[in-house]
Amino acid sequence: MAVLRPFNKLPELNSAVLLLVGSEGDFPQKLAETILQEKRDFTVNIHIATSLPLPSERDHLRPRIDMIVFMIDIKNKHSLKNVEDSLAHVDARFFLGKVCFLVTGVGRVNCCSVDMNAVWKLGENYCSPVLFCELELEGTRVSTAQRLLRMLQICAGYVPGVSALYFNTLMTSFS
Amino acid sequence: MESAADGTGQSRPSTGRPSWGLPFGRAHGRSALSPSSRLFPAPRRTQEDTQRTAFLLRKQWALYSVTPMYRFSEAHLRDYSRLLSAFFAAEKKKGLAVEIGGELDIKVSVTSLPDLKGSDRDQAAILVQLSSRSSASPKNSEEKVVWSGWFCCVAGDELSENLPEAFTCLPLFLVNGADSYTAIVGTWFQKTFDCCFRRLSLSPFNLSWMAAMWTGCKVDKPAPATELVFSVPHLPHPLHISYAINLEDAQALWDTIQKTPGEITQKEVDVFMDCLYSHFYRHFKIHLSATKLVKVSTAVATAHCDGIIKFRQSQYLTGVLMLLTELAICQIQ
Amino acid sequence: MAECIQDVIGNLFSTIDAKEELLGECESIWKLLEECQNQLLLLGTETLLKSNAKLSLLMTRVRALSVECHQWQNRCPELSSNNPDVLVKLGKHELQKAENDLEMMLSTVESKNRRLEQDLKRQQRWLEEQEKIVDALTQIEQEIKAQVEEISQKSWKKALLRELQKKMLQLKTRKKDLLNTLSKFLEEHFPLPIAANKILVSKLMDTPHEPYVKINDSFWVPYIELLLRCGVALRHPEDPNRIRLEAFHM
Numbered sequence: 001m002a003v004l005r006p007f008n009k010l011p012e013l014n015s016a017v018l019l020l021v022g023s024e025g026d027f028p029q030k031l032a033e034t035i036l037q038e039k040r041d042f043t044v045n046i047h048i049a050t051s052l053p054l055p056s057e058r059d060h061l062r063p064r065i066d067m068i069v070f071m072i073d074i075k076n077k078h079s080l081k082n083v084e085d086s087l088a089h090v091d092a093r094f095f096l097g098k099v100c101f102l103v104t105g106v107g108r109v110n111c112c113s114v115d116m117n118a119v120w121k122l123g124e125n126y127c128s129p130v131l132f133c134e135l136e137l138e139g140t141r142v143s144t145a146q147r148l149l150r151m152l153q154i155c156a157g158y159v160p161g162v163s164a165l166y167f168n169t170l171m172t173s174f175s
Numbered sequence: 176m177e178s179a180a181d182g183t184g185q186s187r188p189s190t191g192r193p194s195w196g197l198p199f200g201r202a203h204g205r206s207a208l209s210p211s212s213r214l215f216p217a218p219r220r221t222q223e224d225t226q227r228t229a230f231l232l233r234k235q236w237a238l239y240s241v242t243p244m245y246r247f248s249e250a251h252l253r254d255y256s257r258l259l260s261a262f263f264a265a266e267k268k269k270g271l272a273v274e275i276g277g278e279l280d281i282k283v284s285v286t287s288l289p290d291l292k293g294s295d296r297d298q299a300a301i302l303v304q305l306s307s308r309s310s311a312s313p314k315n316s317e318e319k320v321v322w323s324g325w326f327c328c329v330a331g332d333e334l335s336e337n338l339p340e341a342f343t344c345l346p347l348f349l350v351n352g353a354d355s356y357t358a359i360v361g362t363w364f365q366k367t368f369d370c371c372f373r374r375l376s377l378s379p380f381n382l383s384w385m386a387a388m389w390t391g392c393k394v395d396k397p398a399p400a401t402e403l404v405f406s407v408p409h410l411p412h413p414l415h416i417s418y419a420i421n422l423e424d425a426q427a428l429w430d431t432i433q434k435t436p437g438e439i440t441q442k443e444v445d446v447f448m449d450c451l452y453s454h455f456y457r458h459f460k461i462h463l464s465a466t467k468l469v470k471v472s473t474a475v476a477t478a479h480c481d482g483i484i485k486f487r488q489s490q491y492l493t494g495v496l497m498l499l500t501e502l503a504i505c506q507i508q
Numbered sequence: 509m510a511e512c513i514q515d516v517i518g519n520l521f522s523t524i525d526a527k528e529e530l531l532g533e534c535e536s537i538w539k540l541l542e543e544c545q546n547q548l549l550l551l552g553t554e555t556l557l558k559s560n561a562k563l564s565l566l567m568t569r570v571r572a573l574s575v576e577c578h579q580w581q582n583r584c585p586e587l588s589s590n591n592p593d594v595l596v597k598l599g600k601h602e603l604q605k606a607e608n609d610l611e612m613m614l615s616t617v618e619s620k621n622r623r624l625e626q627d628l629k630r631q632q633r634w635l636e637e638q639e640k641i642v643d644a645l646t647q648i649e650q651e652i653k654a655q656v657e658e659i660s661q662k663s664w665k666k667a668l669l670r671e672l673q674k675k676m677l678q679l680k681t682r683k684k685d686l687l688n689t690l691s692k693f694l695e696e697h698f699p700l701p702i703a704a705n706k707i708l709v710s711k712l713m714d715t716p717h718e719p720y721v722k723i724n725d726s727f728w729v730p731y732i733e734l735l736l737r738c739g740v741a742l743r744h745p746e747d748p749n750r751i752r753l754e755a756f757h758m
Contacts, residue, residue, distance in 0.1 A: 003555055007548045010541065023465070025409065075379075075408070078465035084558070092554045095565055096572050110480070111467060113379040115441060117211065125562045127569060165572055 004052065005091045006098055009064040015043035016156035017063050018148070021086055022071025023050055023079040027104055027135050031071075034145040042158055044149070052086035067098050067155040069148060074105040077113045080122075087126065097164030098155050099128045102144070107134035129171040212440040215388055216293075216497065218490035228290065228489050230323075236349035237357075238375040238482040240503035241326065243334070243342040244368035249287055249299065255367075256285040259303070262363050282306050282318065293330035293497055298345050300327035305356055322352030324360060329496040334504045346503040347496065348372065349484070375503055376482045379468035385498065386468075387444040389475040390422075391429045392491055401425045403451075404470035405463055416466065418455060422474060526591045 004019075018035070020028040032046040045063065054062070068090065073079045083101075090099070101123055105111070123130035133144040155164045260283040267281075284304045291300035305322040326345035328335070335344035350357050361372050377385075390401055400419045407414040428450060432443050452463045469480045476495050477485040484499065486492055556564060587595070659668070 003553045005553055007545065010545055075467060076465050077379075078462045081464065088555055088558070090555065092556050092565065092568060095556070096569060110376040110378050113383075113464075113467065115380060115445070117441065125558075125565075126556070127562070127565050163576060165569070165576060169569075169573070 003089055003091050004054070004065060004068070004094065006094050007064070011064050011066075011156070012043075015045060015063075016066045016152050016158070017045045017047065018152050019047045019049065019065045019068045020071060021049050021052060021068060021083065022102075022104075023073065023076060023082050025073070027073070028071060030135055031141065031145065031148075034141050035149055038145055038149050040149060040153075042153070042156070044152065051082050052089040067100065067148075067152050068094060069100050069102050071102045071104055072114065072119060074103055074114050075108070075111045076105075080114050080118065084122070095126050095128060097166075097168030099126065100148070100151060101126075101128055101130045102148075103130060103132045104135050106132045107137060123172075127172055128168070210441075212438055213384070213388070213498070213501075214438055215391075216494050217437065218392070218488075218494075228288070228492060231325075231492070232486050232489060234351045234485065236351050236484050236486075238377075238484060238499065238503070239348040239350065239361075239372045240375045240506045241346055241348045241364075242371045242507055243338055243344050243346075244364070244370045246341055247343040247345075247368050249301075252285045252287060252301070256283045258367070259283040259285065259360070259363055263305075263359060266359055280308050281321075282308075288325065288327075291325075291327050291329070291492070291496065293328075293493060293500075294332075296335065297328045297331060298335070298343055300325055301345065303360060305352070305360075322350075322356040322360075324348060324350045324352070324357065327496060327500070329493055329500045331500050331504060334507070346507055347375075347500050373506065374482055375499075375506055377478055377480050377502070379480065381502060382468045382471045382478060382480060383448050384439075384444055385476075385478050386471045386473065387429065387447045388439055388498070389471075389473040389491070389495075390425045390447075391433060391439075392473075392475050392488075392494075393426075394422075394474040394488055398422050398474040399472070401474070402470075402472040403468060404472075405466040406469045407466045415469075416461070416463070418451070418463070420451065522591075522593060526593045529591055530594060 020032065022028050028048045032048060035046060036044060047062070047065070070083045070086065071079070072083055101119070103119060119130060131144065131147065134140050135144075151167070153159055154162050154167045157163075260281070263281045263283060282305070284306070286302050286304075288300040288302050292298070302323065302325040304320050304324075306318040306320045308318050325348070327347050327349070328345045329347075331344055331346055334346060338344055364370060365372065386401070386403060400421055402417060402419045405416045405418065407416065429447060432446050432450075433439065434443070448464075455461065455463050467480075471478050473487075475486075475488050475491045477487070484495070486495065
């Protein structure tokens, strides 16, 4: 089945799974490493893919995915197209709070190849928050990792009283 | 409940280190983003224009953005020339600007170019020229222009509307000549009029706008091909890809895309660039959209991402200056 | 002693009971989860088309939000188990977490407060300085006004003239002294072309209304620079080839 579904498998005990979808470079790797260095009280598994759909051969080995982060590099117009194409392979129910767009490379304004209006529109159309970060600077990389970890915690249901949809409504109503 | 703390609120001076650009912060409004459509004026064809502005063509101009100047008046241009000459001579005596090859006498002239403006609300362009006469050559020989710089403002309404009385809005500064002279002139202007000069660089996003805008301009034949130069990142050795397109083909493509003459929308620019990229992909299997566009060369003008421009056609000069003025104002704000 | 042992054994049994109870609860919740999962698998997949993504997504959100809201309203807080040991442990754990969070918040708020206090102090100091400046300026203004009145009121003309002349004389002598000491100082410390020195000083004394001296190459350039830098001489603002000696003010 090529489409990613949010609840098609049973969850594992005390663990959460994050999927990073983004194009080339070692940015997803760096971000994953920074997330795993954070202190937490549940296991985190991070899967990295360059685009969707994921190859279906290993589908039965994959755990249930709790949150998807689509990474867009501002210096690379191709990454935006890649993300837009991948969105078609995600079940609609994922967008009820389990998807987030991450725009990287905002440190260098002069190398911007991507139309920012298009990125904002993408966030609006899919009702998901758009986060900005610069992965080459350690400080913002760590704070972005902390934000994503907190969102993952909520999406996996480890924060009692806060559901993913509720948090999503909070994030998107202030933009 | 954790609060969504935003880490992108700081701003630092940009000197090649990463700087937090305003358009990306969530706390700031989205008014600083690029417009979804721009106007491109029709070409002007007056003979006198072409003659007066002929010296601007076919030279490489470095671009700077200038903040509004305090107590600058057009009536005192001659005084400014005198003061600037004195400043130059003083700098000379300091022993800093030592020229090899004899003493050079620098003469400064500050004049106004009334033709280079978009509407009557704009300030007329100001030209500063440094000419020299080598002491070795005879006294009545011709003076040679060694450095020129000009301030201009074309359709800069959004900035000049809100300025208080004493300020003059000339946000774009173009320079041709040695960097040492640029530094001296820049220092004098900054000290005298309390303004600030910053290098204006062109992002690949803006360059793709320019490629689309200028391809659609009708020019006389023979015209050079449109050329786009891309630089590939993440490689151990720098690699540049040059993509040349026959002008007629490019214009034919643009004509099928553009709907309203004189107005260009973001969507049209995207479609144009996507067509070019997919054509390239079909032949070479390389995604040009993943590379960085560094240089755009058309029949109207050539632009480089370091902020260097070369005008080729005088009839479209105002149109090009309008876009550059808009980018300069964007950088100032 | 026997009672103690009985108590201990009793506690042991109750802890084992508590554990078994908890495990039993976990199993039942897991079964519930599996049932829900089976029901969810029956729902089909739907993907979003690019064209009407926002509309269909917003409608789904409305439905989901209303269902969630309904659920929250109907839910009553219930105890997960009745065993006192479990409750005590749970309670302690929750309280500990709450305490940690509150401490973190407290330290953040305190640091914010401190920073605000520092800002406030700085602003107050600035305000005081500005007020002092305003006071001093008004005082000076008043003094000058008083002086002006005095002078205009009394007919002091002759006395004033005499005073001014006396001051001029004093200034002249002082200036002469300073120039002499300066030339001595310069002679001592900087071997200079004596001609230049003489020319400058004589030009100043002779033609006080035309104190500019044309520089030509006979003057030693770094000497000129030194004079400029020390503020002793000034350039003519329009002609870079002339300099004059700075007037010494008292």
